[in-house]
Amino acid sequence: MTRRKQRGGWQGDKVSVSQSEIKNLQSKIVGRVWKYGDGVNTDVIFPGKYTYSVKEPDEIAAHALEDLDPKFATAARPGDVIVAGRNWGNGSSREQAVTALKYKGIAAVVAKSFARIYFRNGINQGLLLITCPEAVEAARSGDAIEIDLNNNVIRLTGREYPFPPLSPTALGIINAGGLVAHIRKKLGLAGTEVIATGSGD
Amino acid sequence: MGSTFAEKALARAAGLSSVVAGQVVDAKPDVALSHDNTAPIARIFRAIGLEKVAIPDRMCVTLDHAVPPPTPKHAQNHVEVRAFVKEQGIQNFFEVGRGICHQVLSEEALVLPGQLILGADSHTTHYGWLGAFGAGVGRTEMAAIWATGELWLRIPESMKVVVTGRLGRGVTAKDLCLHLIGLLGADGGLYQSIEFHGPAIATLPLHERMVIPNMMAEFGAKNAYLPPDEAVFNYLAERRERRAPLAVSDWQSAVSSQRAVIQEMALYPDHDARYASTHIFNADNIELKIACPHTVDNVRPLREVAGTSIQQAFLGTCTNGRLEDLAAAAEIVQGKRVAAGTRLLVIPASAEVYLDALKAGYVQTLLEAGAVFGTPGCGPCMGVHMGVPGSGEACISTANRNFKGRMGQPDAEIYLASPAVVAASAVKGVIADPREIE
Numbered sequence: 001m002t003r004r005k006q007r008g009g010w011q012g013d014k015v016s017v018s019q020s021e022i023k024n025l026q027s028k029i030v031g032r033v034w035k036y037g038d039g040v041n042t043d044v045i046f047p048g049k050y051t052y053s054v055k056e057p058d059e060i061a062a063h064a065l066e067d068l069d070p071k072f073a074t075a076a077r078p079g080d081v082i083v084a085g086r087n088w089g090n091g092s093s094r095e096q097a098v099t100a101l102k103y104k105g106i107a108a109v110v111a112k113s114f115a116r117i118y119f120r121n122g123i124n125q126g127l128l129l130i131t132c133p134e135a136v137e138a139a140r141s142g143d144a145i146e147i148d149l150n151n152n153v154i155r156l157t158g159r160e161y162p163f164p165p166l167s168p169t170a171l172g173i174i175n176a177g178g179l180v181a182h183i184r185k186k187l188g189l190a191g192t193e194v195i196a197t198g199s200g201d
Numbered sequence: 202m203g204s205t206f207a208e209k210a211l212a213r214a215a216g217l218s219s220v221v222a223g224q225v226v227d228a229k230p231d232v233a234l235s236h237d238n239t240a241p242i243a244r245i246f247r248a249i250g251l252e253k254v255a256i257p258d259r260m261c262v263t264l265d266h267a268v269p270p271p272t273p274k275h276a277q278n279h280v281e282v283r284a285f286v287k288e289q290g291i292q293n294f295f296e297v298g299r300g301i302c303h304q305v306l307s308e309e310a311l312v313l314p315g316q317l318i319l320g321a322d323s324h325t326t327h328y329g330w331l332g333a334f335g336a337g338v339g340r341t342e343m344a345a346i347w348a349t350g351e352l353w354l355r356i357p358e359s360m361k362v363v364v365t366g367r368l369g370r371g372v373t374a375k376d377l378c379l380h381l382i383g384l385l386g387a388d389g390g391l392y393q394s395i396e397f398h399g400p401a402i403a404t405l406p407l408h409e410r411m412v413i414p415n416m417m418a419e420f421g422a423k424n425a426y427l428p429p430d431e432a433v434f435n436y437l438a439e440r441r442e443r444r445a446p447l448a449v450s451d452w453q454s455a456v457s458s459q460r461a462v463i464q465e466m467a468l469y470p471d472h473d474a475r476y477a478s479t480h481i482f483n484a485d486n487i488e489l490k491i492a493c494p495h496t497v498d499n500v501r502p503l504r505e506v507a508g509t510s511i512q513q514a515f516l517g518t519c520t521n522g523r524l525e526d527l528a529a530a531a532e533i534v535q536g537k538r539v540a541a542g543t544r545l546l547v548i549p550a551s552a553e554v555y556l557d558a559l560k561a562g563y564v565q566t567l568l569e570a571g572a573v574f575g576t577p578g579c580g581p582c583m584g585v586h587m588g589v590p591g592s593g594e595a596c597i598s599t600a601n602r603n604f605k606g607r608m609g610q611p612d613a614e615i616y617l618a619s620p621a622v623v624a625a626s627a628v629k630g631v632i633a634d635p636r637e638i639e
């Protein structure tokens with residue numbers, strides 16, 4: 001692969017995400033609800049036993065929620081939304097618990113709360129995570145759900161549930177496909193070859 | 202509606218007039234901390250495609266986790282860190298033996314009240330003792346901070362912990378933390394900013410205050426906060442003046458100028474701030490506590506586990522390796538010997554602590570009792586070297602974590618306690634109450 005010439009580094013402090021970029025992310029997500037309860041941990045989202053053996057995106061996606069809901073991985077469709085209770089993603093810091101859903105095409109997870117590391121991994125790996133307890137209370141599996149990112153509101157069963165706005169940064173990261181890609185874009189390095197990452201261990 | 206400490210501190214760091222819990226902001230940390238992990242972070246940084254970090258002046262790098270290096274691989278890692286630090290022109294770099302990151306940055310007054318410090322270390326919560334917002338981040342995130350000078354943060358909800366009364370004889374901040382974690386669980390403060398208030402907190406000496414936010418990492422917290430007061434301002438003012446003197450001839454007026462600037466930066470929550478929950482404890486009722494294997498929330502009163510046989514007692518770490526901790530231990534072992542079949546390992550949290558303990562005679566007292574001293578740093582806290590327990594052994598430690606295998610040997614038991622309990626246990630060879638030693 002030929003390396004394109006890298007454009008100069010720092011592009012300034014203030015980088016805002018334009019409305020058209022938000023549109024790239026899909027300003028409106030329309031899907032079906034997969035509803036789960038409180039305290040769903042990373043082991044049931046992506047079992048630890050596969051952490052070192054399963055590496056391909058399709059394979060990772062095939063194990064999503066395996067120990068929580070065996071039919072999920074085959075029946076979930078791109079654009080579907082997971083709606084869950086408190087402390088979604090507690091436990092291990094393994095990033096596959098995020099990427100398994102992303103590779104499956106899950107558009108967002110709406111929860112009452114997220115475990116701290118899961119939340120950061122989610123945004124940094126480019127998965128939309130929204131905290132909205134009221135919408136979680138109202139949602140049932142199979143419901144049609146609409147997430148309107150321009151107005152920060154979830155539409156469900158004929159009602160609207162507002163959620164706190166995501167910062168341009170969080171949206172920008174998700175839109176770019178993750179933190180490293182986002183930073184590269186922000187610094188004008190997008191399109192150049194990514195140098196292989198050493199073991200971040 | 203008023204603001205919590207977290208809302209005020211992160212609004213300031215994000216350059217906004219106000220923020221609310223749940224909101225995500227781009228915050229510019231005043232300090233970005235990394236340690237022996239600086240080399241792997243540097244590799245991620247290079248993968249972003251940059252040559253120079255954006256914020257060399259805000260970076261602090263310590264070598265503390267494996268010092269002096271136990272293997273050629275560890276030594277090579279340090280070589281890489283030094284090369285990176287030199288190449289990037291990072292002034293705040295602390296060599297092997299200077300001490301554990303959180304102790305060193307405190308001693309050097311590199312973090313001030315109301316500031317934001319992000320560290321590639323989970324115990325970066327530590328800086329809450331001086332009224333700063335400290336949070337741990339991942340390695341990729343630290344590389345991103347180096348590249349851009351900022352990081353996205355979600356404003357945490359806050360928990361208010363009010364501690365009334367006063368801790369009883371021999372009861373320490375460590376016991377208070379274990380009490381709280383035991384009661385509400387290792388995820389009791391998940392994602393939250395934990396604010397400590399009340400007379401029992403305000404009357405704590407500084408070395409005890411330092412324990413509390415450090416331990417809150419084991420409570421699931423994002424950060425923790427103690428309201429800074431005169432004692433904190435004085436500590437920082439003197440140290441700041443020593444490190445970077447103002448152009449004022451007389452010491453007293455220089456220190457008071459420093460203090461005025463520091464005090465001005467302090468942030469306090471509003472009286473009508475909104476808390477997710479409030480917990481009120483009476484310090485008078487808190488007993489000596491032990492965290493039993495293999496989780497920090499497996500907490501029991503000391504009296505229930507007293508008599509459990511131990512082979513190693515470890516006094517040190519960023520939680521409890523300070524001068525006053527060594528003093529408490531020296532007082533217990535004075536004129537006695539470490540029990541046969543038991544070893545007492547002492548690792549001062551910093552070179553400064555070591556030297557002060559030497560001058561005060563604590564080092565001699567501890568050595569005469571049979572203690573073994575290690576180089577200031579993390580030592581065996583996370584199982585790399587310098588005193589890891591063997592299979593089937595039990596270690597009582599002043600550290601903050603007792604996960605299975607934390608000290609290197611999954612088949613070893615780790616008990617967590619205060620420095621005096623650790624010293625008393627070393628003398629008895631079993632877990633013991635320091636108040637019952639002569």
Ligand code: SF4
Nearest residue numbers: 324518519579582583
């Ligand atoms: S002493 Fe232990 S807890 Fe503290 S920084 Fe070192 S390894 Fe981490």
